[in-house]
Amino acid sequence: MAQIIKLKDKDTDFLEKIMELSGEQITLCEQCGTCSAGCPFVSEMDINPSQIMRLVMLGQESVMDSKTMWICASCFTCTVRCPRKLDLSKVSEALRQVTLRGAIDEIDIKEISDEEALKLPTIAVVGSFRKFTG
Amino acid sequence: MAEKQKMIKVYLTGELFEVPEGSTIMMALEYAGFQLKQGIGCREGYCGACATVYREKGDYKLKGGLACQTVVSEGMAITQIPSVPAEKPVYDLNDLTPDVGTFTKLFPSVFRCVSCNTCTKACPQDIEVMDYIQAIIRGDLAKAADISFDCIRCGLCAMRCPAEIVQYDNATLARRLYGKYLAKKSPELEKRIEEIKEGKYDKDIKELKEMPHDELSKIYYKREIKIS
Amino acid sequence: MKIPYFPGCTLKTTAQNFEMSAIESAKKIGIEFIELPRWNCCGVVASLTSDDLMRHLAPVRNFIRVQEMNKQGLVKNENRLLTLCSMCYNTLSLSNLRMKNEADDLQKINDFMHREEENYDGNIEVVHFLSILEEMGFDKLAQKITKPLKDLKVASYYGCMLLRPKEVGIDDAEAPAILENFVKSLKAETVDWDAGSRCCGSYHTVNNVDIVYNLVKGIILDARKNGAEAIITSCPLCAFNLDVRQSEIKKDNPDFQTIPIFYFTQLMGIALGLDKKAVGLEFNKIDTEDILKKKKLI
Ligand code: SF4
Numbered sequence: 001m002a003q004i005i006k007l008k009d010k011d012t013d014f015l016e017k018i019m020e021l022s023g024e025q026i027t028l029c030e031q032c033g034t035c036s037a038g039c040p041f042v043s044e045m046d047i048n049p050s051q052i053m054r055l056v057m058l059g060q061e062s063v064m065d066s067k068t069m070w071i072c073a074s075c076f077t078c079t080v081r082c083p084r085k086l087d088l089s090k091v092s093e094a095l096r097q098v099t100l101r102g103a104i105d106e107i108d109i110k111e112i113s114d115e116e117a118l119k120l121p122t123i124a125v126v127g128s129f130r131k132f133t134g
Numbered sequence: 135m136a137e138k139q140k141m142i143k144v145y146l147t148g149e150l151f152e153v154p155e156g157s158t159i160m161m162a163l164e165y166a167g168f169q170l171k172q173g174i175g176c177r178e179g180y181c182g183a184c185a186t187v188y189r190e191k192g193d194y195k196l197k198g199g200l201a202c203q204t205v206v207s208e209g210m211a212i213t214q215i216p217s218v219p220a221e222k223p224v225y226d227l228n229d230l231t232p233d234v235g236t237f238t239k240l241f242p243s244v245f246r247c248v249s250c251n252t253c254t255k256a257c258p259q260d261i262e263v264m265d266y267i268q269a270i271i272r273g274d275l276a277k278a279a280d281i282s283f284d285c286i287r288c289g290l291c292a293m294r295c296p297a298e299i300v301q302y303d304n305a306t307l308a309r310r311l312y313g314k315y316l317a318k319k320s321p322e323l324e325k326r327i328e329e330i331k332e333g334k335y336d337k338d339i340k341e342l343k344e345m346p347h348d349e350l351s352k353i354y355y356k357r358e359i360k361i362s
Numbered sequence: 363m364k365i366p367y368f369p370g371c372t373l374k375t376t377a378q379n380f381e382m383s384a385i386e387s388a389k390k391i392g393i394e395f396i397e398l399p400r401w402n403c404c405g406v407v408a409s410l411t412s413d414d415l416m417r418h419l420a421p422v423r424n425f426i427r428v429q430e431m432n433k434q435g436l437v438k439n440e441n442r443l444l445t446l447c448s449m450c451y452n453t454l455s456l457s458n459l460r461m462k463n464e465a466d467d468l469q470k471i472n473d474f475m476h477r478e479e480e481n482y483d484g485n486i487e488v489v490h491f492l493s494i495l496e497e498m499g500f501d502k503l504a505q506k507i508t509k510p511l512k513d514l515k516v517a518s519y520y521g522c523m524l525l526r527p528k529e530v531g532i533d534d535a536e537a538p539a540i541l542e543n544f545v546k547s548l549k550a551e552t553v554d555w556d557a558g559s560r561c562c563g564s565y566h567t568v569n570n571v572d573i574v575y576n577l578v579k580g581i582i583l584d585a586r587k588n589g590a591e592a593i594i595t596s597c598p599l600c601a602f603n604l605d606v607r608q609s610e611i612k613k614d615n616p617d618f619q620t621i622p623i624f625y626f627t628q629l630m631g632i633a634l635g636l637d638k639k640a641v642g643l644e645f646n647k648i649d650t651e652d653i654l655k656k657k658k659l660i
């Protein structure tokens with residue numbers, strides 16, 4: 001679904017910060033949309049992966065309000081398909097880290113119900129905590 | 135006249151003091167005039183109440199130790215950690231199962247361990263703290279109980295853990311679960327508990343309780359410990 | 363052949379069926395897994411930022427353990443570290459790649475771990491069990507099969523971590539064949555389907571299970587549509603989502619037709635003549651025995 005995104009003044013510090021954290025040359029993105037087309041989670045996201053790239057490129061710190069980076073599960077589907085060899089999973093991780101490093105967790109680890117706690121495999125718990133807590 | 139006691143300079147909670155060489159940190163604190171109400175206990179290295187962090191002159195490493203056991207050195211910077219804030223979940227052992235799910239339920243933060251080994255480096259008891267945390271993560275509670283056996287709950291590991299894990303509470307639960315559900319039952323222990331209940335040792339305990347300090351101390355240090 | 367083996371946390375708890383079936387099957391073809399004497403949780407998900415070195419510590423510690431095993435004579439000149447779990451494979455491999463490519467990072471990590479008796483020298487290779495089988499030759503495996511899985515239609519589920527990113531994938535990211543070749547060597551039938559490398563929802567299973575339900579439904583429907591009677595995986599997280607979460611979907615939708623989920627090593631074990639106990643079928647949530655009985659395999 002098309003949506004209108006309002007741009008604020010370009011914040012190059014933000015762009016530079018995300019480029020440094022992710023190690024990705026975000027400005028190379030040609031907005032082909034391949035990443036969004038193949039993302040298995042795109043229907044759950046409020047902003048498409050390629051839109052995230054564009055917003056970061058334009059230095060729009062408002063992307064931090066999006067849920068997209070928290071939905072991105074680092075499945076690397078986009079990573080192997082990007083014609084510019086950009087790794088969007090790293091950009092998502094960088095955006096998550098900006099929040100987590102401010103000592104704000106995305107989930108409350110105490111919120112797991114007792115029933116789920118006894119059922120969940122360790123691999124799920126460790127993975128989730130690494131992605132959602134700082 | 136007795137030879138003059140050599141003095142050295144140390145920083146106690148940021149302030150410079152001269153204290154006798156060879157003192158323990160606890161002696162130094164008291165010598166300098168600190169009145170210890172918190173962070174002091176048995177004075178024998180058993181109870182873990184006097185956890186302290188320090189840096190030695192010329193060494194970048196932040197070390198942990200017990201104030202009653204660690205000897206001061208010239209230029210040492212010392213801060214006592216009388217208590218480590220920790221939230222203690224309340225549980226009834228009878229409702230728990232000896233598996234990893236119990237930790238997901240009660241101590242989910244344990245799964246945040248990044249294997250940095252800082253806890254092991256901080257432990258004054260030379261416990262492989264990281265290894266017992268890792269054993270818990272993979273559900274090996276017997277191993278966790280075994281490795282953590284000497285833990286005195288001083289809290290230094292928890293103070294330094296970047297993942298904010300309260301290691302010793304995890305270890306205590308692991309040992310409890312191990313003791314209750316996993317350890318081989320000992321008939322000798324059952325027998326002894328029965329004997330105690332029947333009052334077989336009441337007389338001896340009464341005697342010990344009434345014994346003067348010196349005598350008690352004498353027999354304490356003369357005791358034999360049989361390990362089979 | 364003796365090879366250092368990294369189990370990972372989940373194979374010691376909820377995925378014991380994976381570990382036992384793998385160890386027993388491997389024995390049948392002359393491979394002995396030697397578990398690292400001490401090991402750390404790999405961290406499950408790879409650290410993806412440029413500066414977060416702390417999260418590479420756990421993988422590197424495990425690599426040092428392999429070096430030590432060689433020194434102690436537990437293995438002979440074996441610089442490979444074998445994994446079964448796809449996520450361990452991926453996380454260890456990505457960390458290893460970074461350590462091999464970034465000398466400065468490796469130096470920093472080695473310095474930080476001054477308590478370790480030796481430095482990581484950057485020479486360990488992380489391998490997945492499937493790659494070992496491929497290297498040995500699937501035709502060789504085929505020769506050892508005593509119970510061909512005849513007419514069993516098996517969909518190969520790669521998930522994400524075996525194939526992506528390309529630098530660590532065990533096969534072509536878009537057109538993999540290694541699992542299909544494995545299936546053929548057991549004399550089972552492969553299934554041509556679309557969802558074989560589509561994400562199962564991963565760790566979202568902890569706090570956003572609806573995402574997982576949606577993805578799992580899609581994967582199972584695709585497998586059904588293409589005639590699969592079983593799905594194989596090599597990831598305990600995929601297995602949990604496809605198996606346990608699938609059974610929950612069934613509970614809420616009684617008409618939903620389930621498909622049994624196996625670890626690839628469980629079918630391998632059956633084909634090599636192991637009994638159902640030895641491959642731990644009782645740990646699988648969705649019934650696996652009906653289909654195997656129907657095909658006269660157990
Ligand atoms: S696939 Fe790559 S180039 Fe295309 S929009 Fe996505 S990030 Fe940009």
Ligand code: SF4
Nearest residue numbers: 039072073075076078
């Ligand atoms: S890595 Fe993230 S953005 Fe890329 S396809 Fe996977 S979930 Fe989507």
Ligand code: SF4
Nearest residue numbers: 257285286288289291
């Ligand atoms: S394990 Fe932690 S609490 Fe226990 S003795 Fe060591 S540092 Fe103190």
Ligand code: SF4
Nearest residue numbers: 247248250251253295
């Ligand atoms: S200090 Fe914390 S994160 Fe580091 S090894 Fe110990 S328990 Fe794990």
